Amino acid sequence: MNELGRAIADHIARNGPIGFDEYVAHALYTPGLGFYAGGGGAGRRRDFLTSPEVGPLFGAVLGRALDAWWDELGRPDRLVLVEAGAGPGTLARTLIASRPRCAEAGALEVVLVEPAEAQWATHPDGVRSRVDLPVPGTFGDAAVVVLANELIDNLPFGLVELTDVGWCEVLVSTEGDRLVEAHRSLEPKRAAWCWGKSGRAAPLGTRIPVLADAASWLAGALDLVAASRGGRVVLFDYTSRSSELARRPWTDWVRTYASHGRAGHPLEDPGSRDITVEVPVDQLASVDEPSSERPQAEFLRAHGVDELVAEGRARWTELGIAGGIEAIAARSRVHEADALLDPTGLGAFGVLEWVRPA
Ligand SMILES: C[S@@+](CC[C@H](N)C(=O)[O-])C[C@H]1O[C@@H](n2cnc3c(N)ncnc32)[C@H](O)[C@@H]1O
Structure with a gap:
């Protein structure tokens, strides 16, 4: 032993x-x-590959989604993105690098929740890292989006x-x-x-x-959004039914x-x-019925993944190999999209949203 x-x-x-x-x-x-406290986790050099670790495309699509939600909320002065189970911070890094409009307008604040402090070393500059979910009311009258990729499947069950x-x-x-x-x-x-x-x-x-811990985590996340100026809880995970x-x-x-x-x-x-x-959605729905549930491929398409890929392809055609890193990153969007939309893999993950208007 x-x-x-x-x-x-x-x-x-x-x-x-x-x-x-x-x-x-x-x-x-x-x-x-x-496992997590000792530095194991998501990443090419670690133990498993998650959507944000496939490449920067997932974060870029989420940047567009965040802008759409900010627009729906009436473009509030403050939009706090709480990313729970942030791991090494790759999703936040790629989302910020995609320069969403809400960030350019100075409205976006990013808070990463990650109990394994060994993972904080790579969190991007300018974000706040914490070990647990903020309590309701922490962000005053800001709008709040709580996002988690592959967190729920990892909570003790x-x-x-x-x-x-x-x-x-x-x-x-x-x-x-x-x-x-x-x-x-x-x-x-x-x-x-x-x-x-x-x-x-x-x-x-x-x-x-x-999934008792997951249900109480969700109740806390919904309370955090309920105490704010609207927003939503968005979960990505492999889902099923009890x-x-x-x-x-x-x-x-x-x-x-x-x-x-x-x-x-x-x-x-x-x-x-x-x-x-695997996350039994019915056990989360007994906390509160989600506003929507759809496969990751459908969510990413609704938020413009195909446009980002077409943009990348055009940039590659324009710059070619002489375009260096920028051109190669543009071309790699095609392969990233294949992985993120794969109907037998990440594309079939479930996206659950609980929407709270302003
Ligand atoms: C499978 S990893 C996902 C990492 C990252 N979201 C990604 O997609 O690559 C799950 C992460 O959730 C963290 N975690 C575990 N319990 C948590 C909790 N109660 N609140 C927030 N994060 C937690 C773990 O330490 C781990 O880093």
Whole structure:
């Protein structure tokens, strides 16, 4: 067992088995030893590639989206963009570099929320970095957009399983020097919730994730926007439905990643791998029904990705290889768009929006 595994096992020996959500929190975020706290994460040289890490196109489209939202809000003097789960800050950097009109007009303020301070080193100049979501009212009467790319799938989540004694919470315990799963029966009210989510015909062994932390994070983000002069919460993630997840093996929708590949069982070598879950939209919708849900490809097209690609292609034709870095960046938009719009990959991610008018 590695150092973090031993620390978790000691904690279990002292306090008893822990919930799967508590285990994920330890494995990802324990200072110094957790996957994110230790410097793992998104990026070409790190562990997995996210939309902002594909290249600057995603940030440029988001710059256009931000301008459209600013226009809809009546171009307020202050528009605060709170990017949650900012990781190394690539999305904010590329969005600012695309010079959205709201920034040129001096209205845009950017706040990055990233608990793993190891990632702050690359946050762009002029932004504020913080470890947690600002409380409602922090920004006075500014308009507020809360944005998060691949955050929700990374928040600690619990697991429940239908066993021969009924619905149980999946716990993490120890056996010899290994971390192993254990079960604890759920009280009738929580078991009823599980039946509601899984459908009545669920066979023994059915599992569902429980995104309680994600639901309370969303409630906090919606409160932050509600206390402001309008705005929205926008989430990008791989999405599903609880009933659909119930029909698939859990190892299909709880995924581990390290060094650009799938890693092994989540209980092995905690801290060495990312642990993520497909996001059941219905569990977020029970906090508040989203104003819209659409695939990433559709969202990016609605905000002008095709125009940016055409612009890039034209610039490349005009400048050719003699145009150096600028021309090559223009040409690479074509390939970036292929990746961002891929209907079997990033293009199929879900974009959820909760819109609050001014
Ligand atoms: C999968 S990474 C995504 C990074 C970046 N958004 C991207 O798309 O490349 C998720 C990030 O969320 C951060 N995170 C975890 N819990 C958080 C929380 N409660 N609030 C904000 N960020 C959090 C993690 O430390 C990690 O950097």
